[in-house]
Amino acid sequence: MIFYKSGDQHPRSVQPEQAAGGTEMTNGVRTDTVPAGESRSPALRSLAAGGAGAEGFGSRVLIVALLVCVGYYLGSMLGFALTFHPRPISTLWPPNSLLLAALLLTPTRWWPVLILAAFPAHLAAQVQSGVPIAMVLGWFVSNCSEALIGATCLRRLIVGPLQFDSFRHVGMFLACGVLVGPVLSSFLDAGLVKLIGWGEGGYWQLWRMRFLSNAVAALTLAPLVVTWTQVGLRSLRTAFTWRIVEPGLLFLGLLAASVYVFAQTAADPATTPALFYVPLPFLLWAALRLGPQGSSAALLAVVIPAIWGAVHGVGPFVTGHPEADALAVQFFLIAVAVPVLLLSAVVEERRKAREALEASEKRSVQIFRSSPYPIAIVRRTDNTILDVNDRWESMFGIPRAQAIGRTSSELHIYVHDSDRRAFFDLLSAHGGARDMEADLCDSAGRVRRAVLSADIVTIGGVPCIITITRDITEQKRTEREAEEQRRQLTHLTRVAMLGELSGALAHELNQPLTAILSNAQAAQHLLAAEQVDTGELREILRDIAGEDRRAGEIIRRLRALFKNEATHFQALDVNDLVKDTLYLARGDLVTRSIDAVTHLAPGLPPVHGDRIQLQQVLLNLTMNACEAMSAGDPNGSTLTIRTQLAADGSVQLSVADCGPGIPAERLDKVFEAFFTTKRHGLGLGLSISGSIVGAHGGRLWAENNPDRGATFHVVLPAIAGVRP
Amino acid sequence: MSLPGPTVFVLDDDPAVLRGLTRLLQTSGFEVRAFASPRAFLEQHDPAIPGCLVLDVAMPALNGLDVQKALAAEGDRAIIFIAGQADVATGVRAMKAGAVDFLTKPFDESQLLGAVTAAIEKDRAVRAVREGLRAVQQRLATLTSREREVFERVVAGRLNKQIAADLGTTEKTVKVHRARVMQKMGATSLAQLVRSAGSIGTEPGRPSGR
Numbered sequence: 017m018i019f020y021k022s023g024d025q026h027p028r029s030v031q032p033e034q035a036a037g038g039t040e041m042t043n044g045v046r047t048d049t050v051p052a053g054e055s056r057s058p059a060l061r062s063l064a065a066g067g068a069g070a071e072g073f074g075s076r077v078l079i080v081a082l083l084v085c086v087g088y089y090l091g092s093m094l095g096f097a098l099t100f101h102p103r104p105i106s107t108l109w110p111p112n113s114l115l116l117a118a119l120l121l122t123p124t125r126w127w128p129v130l131i132l133a134a135f136p137a138h139l140a141a142q143v144q145s146g147v148p149i150a151m152v153l154g155w156f157v158s159n160c161s162e163a164l165i166g167a168t169c170l171r172r173l174i175v176g177p178l179q180f181d182s183f184r185h186v187g188m189f190l191a192c193g194v195l196v197g198p199v200l201s202s203f204l205d206a207g208l209v210k211l212i213g214w215g216e217g218g219y220w221q222l223w224r225m226r227f228l229s230n231a232v233a234a235l236t237l238a239p240l241v242v243t244w245t246q247v248g249l250r251s252l253r254t255a256f257t258w259r260i261v262e263p264g265l266l267f268l269g270l271l272a273a274s275v276y277v278f279a280q281t282a283a284d285p286a287t288t289p290a291l292f293y294v295p296l297p298f299l300l301w302a303a304l305r306l307g308p309q310g311s312s313a314a315l316l317a318v319v320i321p322a323i324w325g326a327v328h329g330v331g332p333f334v335t336g337h338p339e340a341d342a343l344a345v346q347f348f349l350i351a352v353a354v355p356v357l358l359l360s361a362v363v364e365e366r367r368k369a370r371e372a373l374e375a376s377e378k379r380s381v382q383i384f385r386s387s388p389y390p391i392a393i394v395r396r397t398d399n400t401i402l403d404v405n406d407r408w409e410s411m412f413g414i415p416r417a418q419a420i421g422r423t424s425s426e427l428h429i430y431v432h433d434s435d436r437r438a439f440f441d442l443l444s445a446h447g448g449a450r451d452m453e454a455d456l457c458d459s460a461g462r463v464r465r466a467v468l469s470a471d472i473v474t475i476g477g478v479p480c481i482i483t484i485t486r487d488i489t490e491q492k493r494t495e496r497e498a499e500e501q502r503r504q505l506t507h508l509t510r511v512a513m514l515g516e517l518s519g520a521l522a523h524e525l526n527q528p529l530t531a532i533l534s535n536a537q538a539a540q541h542l543l544a545a546e547q548v549d550t551g552e553l554r555e556i557l558r559d560i561a562g563e564d565r566r567a568g569e570i571i572r573r574l575r576a577l578f579k580n581e582a583t584h585f586q587a588l589d590v591n592d593l594v595k596d597t598l599y600l601a602r603g604d605l606v607t608r609s610i611d612a613v614t615h616l617a618p619g620l621p622p623v624h625g626d627r628i629q630l631q632q633v634l635l636n637l638t639m640n641a642c643e644a645m646s647a648g649d650p651n652g653s654t655l656t657i658r659t660q661l662a663a664d665g666s667v668q669l670s671v672a673d674c675g676p677g678i679p680a681e682r683l684d685k686v687f688e689a690f691f692t693t694k695r696h697g698l699g700l701g702l703s704i705s706g707s708i709v710g711a712h713g714g715r716l717w718a719e720n721n722p723d724r725g726a727t728f729h730v731v732l733p734a735i736a737g738v739r740p
Numbered sequence: 741m742s743l744p745g746p747t748v749f750v751l752d753d754d755p756a757v758l759r760g761l762t763r764l765l766q767t768s769g770f771e772v773r774a775f776a777s778p779r780a781f782l783e784q785h786d787p788a789i790p791g792c793l794v795l796d797v798a799m800p801a802l803n804g805l806d807v808q809k810a811l812a813a814e815g816d817r818a819i820i821f822i823a824g825q826a827d828v829a830t831g832v833r834a835m836k837a838g839a840v841d842f843l844t845k846p847f848d849e850s851q852l853l854g855a856v857t858a859a860i861e862k863d864r865a866v867r868a869v870r871e872g873l874r875a876v877q878q879r880l881a882t883l884t885s886r887e888r889e890v891f892e893r894v895v896a897g898r899l900n901k902q903i904a905a906d907l908g909t910t911e912k913t914v915k916v917h918r919a920r921v922m923q924k925m926g927a928t929s930l931a932q933l934v935r936s937a938g939s940i941g942t943e944p945g946r947p948s949g950r
Contacts, residue, residue, distance in 0.1 A: 384939030523798060523824030526845040527754050528826075537849040541767030556763060563756050606753075606798045607825060 017277040066611035076439040077126055080118065081133035087114045088134045091237075092141030095229075098323045100338035102198035106229050107323045108344045111138070112162045112201075113233040115206075117191055117241035119167035127167070131160050141160070147214065153361030158201050161684035164229060180243050180308030181364035182668045186357050194237055194508045198230040225339075226553065228346040235353045239312040247309050263306055270298035270317045277332065291332050292348065299335050299352065311360035315353050318583045322349060389484050391417075396472060399423045399440075411487055413459035419537055431455035431463055439468060443481060447472050456485070502707065509704045510632045514577055517639065520603030524570050530564035535560045576628055577635075583711075587735055588623040590659050590667050596627075597634040601642070605655065608642050615658040621734035624665050625712045630732075633716070637671040637728045642702065644675030644726065652694050666714070667731045674725035746860045747771040747791035749944065751781045751807065752822070753799040757845075761822075761852070769851050778802040782810055785817075789869055792818035792859035793838065797830055799921070803911070808837050816866055818859035820848070841869040879925045887924070890917040895937040898931060 022339040091110030108439035111134070118130050135156060142152040148639040155427075169192035170178060206222035274293045295318045302314035325331030326345040333345045384391060390408035394401050404419045412419075414427060435454035442449040448471040456466045470483040484485075514521070535556045542549055542556070546569045573596060598605075598612055605612050623630075638655065645653040678686060687706045709716040714732040721727055748770045752758040755776055762774045775781035776869040778799060793811070796805035804821055807864070811817045821834045821842045831842045840862060841855040883891060888909075893903045898916065904911040 519825050519827070521844075526756055526824040529846040530822075531754070532758040532847045532850075533848070534764040535755070538763035538767045541764070545767075552763070559756055559759055563760075566756070603798075603824070606800055607827075609798075609800055609802050609803050622843065627799040 053370050077129050078520055080122060081129050084118045084130045085133045085722045089137035089141050093668060098327050100327055100342055106370060108233050109229040110233045112159045112230050113237040114435055115163035116166045117238045119163055120242055120243055122612050151212045151214045158199050158205035158208060162197045162201030166193035178242060180239050181361055182284055183361045186361040188621045190594050194231050194234045198227045202227040225440045232349050236315045239357060239699050240316055243309040243312050260455060263310055266298055266301055267317060270295055270314055273298060274318045278322040279330055299356050303356050304363055308360045311356050315356060319349050331690055389486055393481045394481040396481055416420050429456050433458045443470060496696045506704050509639045509700045510577055513636060517604055522608050524603035524605060528567040531563040532560050551571040568611055583626045585624055585626055588625050588627055589622055590620055590669055591616040592629055597631050601638045604642055610642055610645055610653045610655050617660045620659060620661060623732040624735050627706045633708050636705045641671050641673035644673045662731055666731050670727050672727040674723060677720040678718060678726045686718060745771055747789050748856055749772055749773050749793040752773045754797035764782050766850055787815040790822060792863055792864050794820050794822060794857060797821055797823040805833060818863040820855045820859055882924050887917050887921050891921045894918060895934045918927060
């Protein structure tokens, strides 16, 4: 499990097996996505990543198997050494817990190999002590079953590697590895001993002795092996600084105390109770300061001397009854080890939580400091600035130290006080502001257009406003430039269109000029006569004035269209637009012998629009219609302009011709820029018309009439609330 | 028989232009009849009335060229086109179809009055020629077939002796026929006779029916 947790160095060949084994073992729990352990052993990592091939995997198993074999043998030897000799069962039996530690540290599919590796060590150790072969085999079965039960339970309960810095994991370990494994295997062990008839004592006595000796071993040795393997030797290598001084002193002190208390002092009923507590400060010290790794090591420094002393008849446990002594020392060790392991886990957990919190706080501060947007934190009660970030400083040119403790009005940040009031009104009304635009001013007096977003939050019990400012000066400038370009293009298209129309416009101007000139010259004739007809003269002058106005009117409309002015939205009557447009287009219509028919719905609601631009659209549609017809049937060419109220309350304007119509596949294409069917056309007219209508929130589309010709429809939203 | 004097017809769909032109022509001493619609004009048009037509080119439904075409079927009418827009193609088409002039609005009175005067004069000349022709044809119709034969040969420049030979008669008889022809045709000289023959298209020099 731990071995293949090598992150990006994952050996490819291991993966499928691991996945299969993992799934099988954990009954559907995804074991391949174990969270990365904080303390990963470099030794293990190098083991896991060492050979990225099939032989690499094999060699790693063999190394671990060899370690298990040697460990099992040495553990057995230690177990024998710590045995009260009349008894068949040791006070501390390490091999099983070493095997458990090995299983916990390795993938499930390695387990058979490791069990096999333990077998020769078991044989070698047991045969030395003259145990019958049946008993040797029986004990091997019970020993392995203990490790397997503990490891299997833990693997099922814990996703990822067993961590002794987690209170939950330590609890699981105590339950499975220290309690369930030894308890269950001890039933088997005691049963086998009775069956083979090698040991002495009753079944329950055997069970109790077997259980306690293995429980103590699991409690003290398995955490030691697991934590030290996980952390590895790296910590030792890098710790050869002053930091080694503390654990060094601790261990020396602890060892001295343990040896003094458990292995030197002769049994003396008068002093013993106090002596038990001598190692305790050192153990607490280890638990509080050195983590699970140090704690497990410290426990060993107590366990070995205590048991050694008891076995060798020294120390506070010695009463002369070996069995009672063993029991006492075991209970004592369990009572010491369990809280120390749990305490160190809790301390470690707290430390990590605190570190995580600190890291998170540090990140938050980092985000605030280096945010790409200027941020200010302002106290709600008096609007003084509590903090600003770097971007805020650079945007406003005000150093943080100067900003803190002052208000936005003191710093003259808002160009318009109304913006400032509007911002605080928004905060009061909604508890926040979203994308409020305002003109802000930096210390040099440069005005920046900005978008403000703010929220009210409580920081350390103080209600604060967090304001994020976004400088959109540049964006606005780009938008303005784009708008200006669009406007220029619109104007140029309009001028080009008027150029096309110039002949017809000349015609329209020449009409009144002709009338004026003829009338004036007729008047001269009348004045030359002896009898001046004043009535006729009056008529003539009235006509001249009227025609002059007519010419002036055309020129006024024409000049309005030629002008390149900023867009000016106002309430417009669409019917007036039609009349205005036909005024200019009349010449074109007449020259082409086209009849213009209008169906103007009375009482239409006004639309919100730019008169010139909408007139441009209408003129464009009218001219296109005329062009379509002069290409078709010259007789009976009729242009129909219709205005009506659309179903949704908007105003619809339709320009229909009776030309050849538009091929179906071009109905949408005609609105694309540079699409034209005219020889001299730029192909911008309809595209500009479309964008003008779009800017008015309307829609422009074309369709073919059922009989002949095409109709262009413009829909413009009516001004809400204005109903005829 | 008292025929009406020359009349200037003015056709323009623009009422202000129509009024101004009417006034200008009236105060210049012309008889004017103004029309605002081509249809009304064509319905009331009497080709017998001498004069000319001042015709606007650009009008809805029926334009100036259409009116010119319609008039051509009824007989000649001197037309002065007036256009609000100098359109070369239209001008060429109008002139090819026999327009007297093509004026671009706005025009000075001298241009208009000059054109109108010229058109009336042309109309008068055309009408005079047409009148003379009709008289010649009427006189020609009174000739007997023999007199006609003699007439054709006389205008062809044949001598009486030759004509007599052609017709198989005597020179004296030819002389009698010739005198009758001269009388019936109202000619006092051979030159006059030849001219009237030319006006109706009888080819001189090649007597028919040899």
